[in-house]
Amino acid sequence: MGRIAAAESTARLEEGGPTLADGGDARLEQADLELIRRARQGDPQAIETIVRNYQSFVYRTAYGILQNAADAEDATQEAFIRAFRSLGRLREDRTFPTWLARIAVRISLDMVQAKARRAQDPTEEIHGSVAGGEDAASLRIDLERALAKLSPEHRTVIVLRAFHGLEYDEIAEVLEIPIGTVRSRLHHARMQLRMYLSGERGDS
Amino acid sequence: MQSCEFVEPMLSDYLDGQLGTDDEARVEAHLAVCARCRNLADALRSDERALVSWARTLTAPADMPLRVLKALGLSRQEVQSRRLAYVYFASLALGVALVLAAVSLPVASAATILLHFALAVVRALFALPWAVHAEWLVVLGGFSLVMLVLSLTGLRRALRWTRRGVVWR
Ligand SMILES: [Zn+2]
Numbered sequence: 560m561g562r563i564a565a566a567e568s569t570a571r572l573e574e575g576g577p578t579l580a581d582g583g584d585a586r587l588e589q590a591d592l593e594l595i596r597r598a599r600q601g602d603p604q605a606i607e608t609i610v611r612n613y614q615s616f617v618y619r620t621a622y623g624i625l626q627n628a629a630d631a632e633d634a635t636q637e638a639f640i641r642a643f644r645s646l647g648r649l650r651e652d653r654t655f656p657t658w659l660a661r662i663a664v665r666i667s668l669d670m671v672q673a674k675a676r677r678a679q680d681p682t683e684e685i686h687g688s689v690a691g692g693e694d695a696a697s698l699r700i701d702l703e704r705a706l707a708k709l710s711p712e713h714r715t716v717i718v719l720r721a722f723h724g725l726e727y728d729e730i731a732e733v734l735e736i737p738i739g740t741v742r743s744r745l746h747h748a749r750m751q752l753r754m755y756l757s758g759e760r761g762d763s
Numbered sequence: 764m765q766s767c768e769f770v771e772p773m774l775s776d777y778l779d780g781q782l783g784t785d786d787e788a789r790v791e792a793h794l795a796v797c798a799r800c801r802n803l804a805d806a807l808r809s810d811e812r813a814l815v816s817w818a819r820t821l822t823a824p825a826d827m828p829l830r831v832l833k834a835l836g837l838s839r840q841e842v843q844s845r846r847l848a849y850v851y852f853a854s855l856a857l858g859v860a861l862v863l864a865a866v867s868l869p870v871a872s873a874a875t876i877l878l879h880f881a882l883a884v885v886r887a888l889f890a891l892p893w894a895v896h897a898e899w900l901v902v903l904g905g906f907s908l909v910m911l912v913l914s915l916t917g918l919r920r921a922l923r924w925t926r927r928g929v930v931w932r
Contacts, residue, residue, distance in 0.1 A: 603837040610828040618823035635823055639831045699817050720779075721814035727781065746775035749807055756810060 592652050599646045610639055613656070616723065617663045623718030624667035626707050634670055638663040660733045664715055671711045705755035713748035720745055765793045770800050778807055844922045851918050855911075862907070863887035 587595075597605035614635060621634035642659050649658055706714055719725045719733060727745075731738045770793045776782050777790045794801045824830075864880060867887035 601837060603832055606832060606835070606837065607828040610831050614823035614827045615821075618827075619818050619821045622821050623818070631821075632824055632827075635827060636830050636834065639827075640834050643831070643835055698813055699820070702813055702817050717814065718818075721811050722818040727779070742776060742781070745779075746772060749775050749810070750771075753803070753806055753810060757806070 587653050587655065591655075595646070595649075595652045595655055598643060606643060613659060614639075616656075617659065619722050620660065620663045620718055621667045623706070623722055624664065624711060624714050625670055626703060626714075630670055630674075631667075634663065634667045638666050641666070657729065657732050660719070661735070664719075664733060668711055668715065701756060705752050708755050709748060709751055713744065713751060716741065716744045717748050717752065765789050767793075767797060767800055770794075770797070771803070774800070774804055774807060778804065778811070847921060848918070851914070855914070860884050862903075 594605045594609055598609055617638050618631055618635045621638070622628065622631035625631050625634060638659065642662050649655065706717065709717070715734065716730060719730045725733070727738050727741045730741045730745075734741070736744075770790055773782060773786060773790055777787060782790065794804060860880075864883040864887060867883050867890045
């Protein structure tokens with residue numbers, strides 16, 4: 560599967576180098592296209608396999624935007640249901656990952672808006688189990704707090720880029736915005752995140 | 764030598780390898796001499812790493828495929844239940860047909876039943892009232908009714924049992 564399905568970020572920063580080591584091929588293989596074709600005909604096994612392959616990607620996207628596990632689960636389920644119900648309207652099967660990502664982002668952003676209308680403070684929504692040791696736990700809480708202070712749009716680009724390692728043109732395609740907007744939005748999102756994190760941790 | 768104000772907005776692109784060679788060289792030259800921007804670049808890099816490792820701890824619930832299939836009305840249990848219902852009604856129809864055939868041809872051999880099966884079913888519908896004495900007809904009707912109720916109850920229980928199961932595959 561493509562990078563989106565693998566949901567394993569290929570972020571170059573992990574390797575320490577300044578450029579992205581892009582080993583992944585975003586195009587779908589024949590087997591994936593066959594799965595999509597079978598899913599369109601309502602084959603439960605094909606649908607099950609697709610959900611299994613993409614659930615991490617969709618869930619992490621939703622969690623990054625929504626900042627809480629219960630909402631992220633609902634958004635993930637809703638994204639898949641909407642995708643399979645409207646699979647007949649997907650004209651180019653090879654664009655399935657981008658299309659699914661777009662649905663997931665749209666549902667998550669809609670849920671954020673609906674919550675905002677109910678006037679809830681997003682910083683109070685942070686919970687869920689913490690994996691890893693003491694340091695990892697506090698780092699995670701810092702990250703969640705800082706992310707929660709960003710606008711949903713800024714969170715979205717951070718999630719697509721940092722969580723999933725999508726290229727700028729892929730992000731532009733998912734969000735249906737110009738590549739220049741991706742560039743500047745990502746810059747502002749990162750700088751703001753940095754500012755909040757340095758505030759949280761007390762370093763520069 | 765570029766100023767910090769010039770370099771800072773390029774850091775995000777620089778870290779993603781999005782700059783042209785000229786700009787990249789300019790940023791690198793600045794980072795070599797400016798500790799402030801170098802620290803910022805390092806911090807942005809470590810933020811990205813932290814985000815990646817945090818994202819890996821986020822996992823969707825294991826039953827997500829089942830939830831989606833259920834919501835789409837395609838879970839294995841539901842498909843099985845539907846199939847069970849088809850089998851039941853097909854068996855019921857076959858059973859009724861066999862009873863009617865047996866009534867219309869009480870002493871026929873199996874071969875005859877097979878040969879005249881289709882015809883017998885039709886004929887039986889008309890022949891039924893005259894084929895047996897009225898008392899036997901009442902007994903047969905009562906017996907069929909009891910069997911029908913029993914099998915319907917059994918089907919309902921079987922359906923409820925298969926729906927309750929949550930194990931897919
Ligand atoms: Zn500088």
